[in-house]
Amino acid sequence: MNQSSPVLPGHEAPAVTPIHVAIVEDDLDFRDALVRALLAAPDMRLAGIAGSRAEGLALLQGPPVDVLLVDLGLPDGSGIDVIWAAAQQWPGCSIMVSTHFGDETHVMKSIEAGAAGYLLKDSSQAKIVSEIRSLASGGSPISPIIARQVLARFRPGAPADIGGSEPADNTPQPLSAREKEVLDLITKGFTAYEIARLMDLSHFTVRTFVRRIYAKLKVSSKAEAIYEARSRGLLER
Numbered sequence: 414m415n416q417s418s419p420v421l422p423g424h425e426a427p428a429v430t431p432i433h434v435a436i437v438e439d440d441l442d443f444r445d446a447l448v449r450a451l452l453a454a455p456d457m458r459l460a461g462i463a464g465s466r467a468e469g470l471a472l473l474q475g476p477p478v479d480v481l482l483v484d485l486g487l488p489d490g491s492g493i494d495v496i497w498a499a500a501q502q503w504p505g506c507s508i509m510v511s512t513h514f515g516d517e518t519h520v521m522k523s524i525e526a527g528a529a530g531y532l533l534k535d536s537s538q539a540k541i542v543s544e545i546r547s548l549a550s551g552g553s554p555i556s557p558i559i560a561r562q563v564l565a566r567f568r569p570g571a572p573a574d575i576g577g578s579e580p581a582d583n584t585p586q587p588l589s590a591r592e593k594e595v596l597d598l599i600t601k602g603f604t605a606y607e608i609a610r611l612m613d614l615s616h617f618t619v620r621t622f623v624r625r626i627y628a629k630l631k632v633s634s635k636a637e638a639i640y641e642a643r644s645r646g647l648l649e650r
Contacts, residue, residue, distance in 0.1 A: 430615050432549045433478040435461035437469035437495050438511070439488050443534060447482075447511075450538035457542065466490035470498055477503040479617040480545050483528070485512040485519055493519075493526050500527030504589055504625070505618035507548045511541060517562050524563070529624065530554045551620040586629040588647060595622040600639050600648055 434457055438444040444462070451457045460478045463469040466487045473495075481499050485492040496508050509530035510523045520531060530548045532541060533556045544554035555563065588596065591612075598608045605623065609616040627633060630641040642648045 430617070431456055431458045432480060432545060432617060433458045433460040433615075434480045434482065434545060435459075435463070435472055435478045436482045437463045437466075437472065437487070437492060438482070438484045439464045439486075440484065440534075446538045447541060450542045451545075454542050457545070464488075466492065466494055469495035473498055473502045477506050477618075479505075479507065479549050479615055479621075481506050481508045482511050482541075482545070483508060485510060485514050485523065493522050496523060496526040496528050504591060505614065505621050507617070507621045507624075509545070509548050509554070511536075515556075515558060515562075520559055520562055529621075531559045532556050533559065549617040549620075551624060588626060588629060592622055592626050592629070593647065595619060596626050596638065596642055597648065599623070599626075599635060600642075 434451055436444060436447060436459075438447070441464075444464070448459060448462070451459050461472045461475065463472045464487075466489045469483065469487070469492070481495075481503065483492040483495050483499075487495075492510070492512070496510070499506055499508055507530070508528045509532065510528050511532050511534060512519070513534050514520075515533055523531060530544065530553055532544060532554060536544070536556065544552075547554045594612065595608060598611065603611065605616045605619045608614075609619045612619070627638060630638050630645075632638045632641050639648070
């Protein structure tokens with residue numbers, strides 16, 4: 414019979430960092446069910462609720478969170494405006510869309526605005542809570558039907574301008590001061606957990622910074638990021 418090993422003094426398991434979540438959602442029934450699911454999750458903390466575009470933008474004036482869940486169809490405007498603003502004001506926050514809109518226009522504009530995940534509301538609240546964990550850990554959860562549209566966007570022969578979006582801008586995106594700081598620590602060999610301690614951030618936030626650094630540098634690995642950053646003169650040789 415297997416028995417759990419005793420925890421030796423000085424080898425205690427590291428404390429779980431709670432995921433702080435804010436919600437921008439006007440559907441009261443859906444929102445209430447989601448709030449109950451979040452409150453029941455031991456690793457989640459509900460940090461804020463907004464029911465409109467205006468309230469969502471006002472929410473961004475407070476302390477940043479790890480994950481922001483945004484509906485697109487708000488009563489006073491588009492949730493995409495909240496996504497744009499959150500990407501600027503909370504650069505370490507991972508943003509996920511939760512909506513009924515599954516068309517290419519909304520999908521591509523949300524991703525361009527800064528969303529890292531896109532779920533349709535046919536997902537259960539338990540599924541969304543699970544995907545919030547995935548997003549906070551560096552993943553990009555996307556409903557299967559939405560993933561098909563995103564993949565179709567890059568197939569040979571696909572239109573360059575889908576849903577009226579702007580043509581792709583190949584101008585290199587500058588790294589923010591915090592992103593440069595994270596990149597510098599990555600270059601020195603620090604892990605995400607070590608960087609989190611050094612910068613007094615959650616490791617979820619650090620993973621978000623890393624994901625954005627990779628996106629801006631158009632790379633997919635640490636080695637590529639360091640090479641590209643040095644090529645652009647972002648790091649000392």
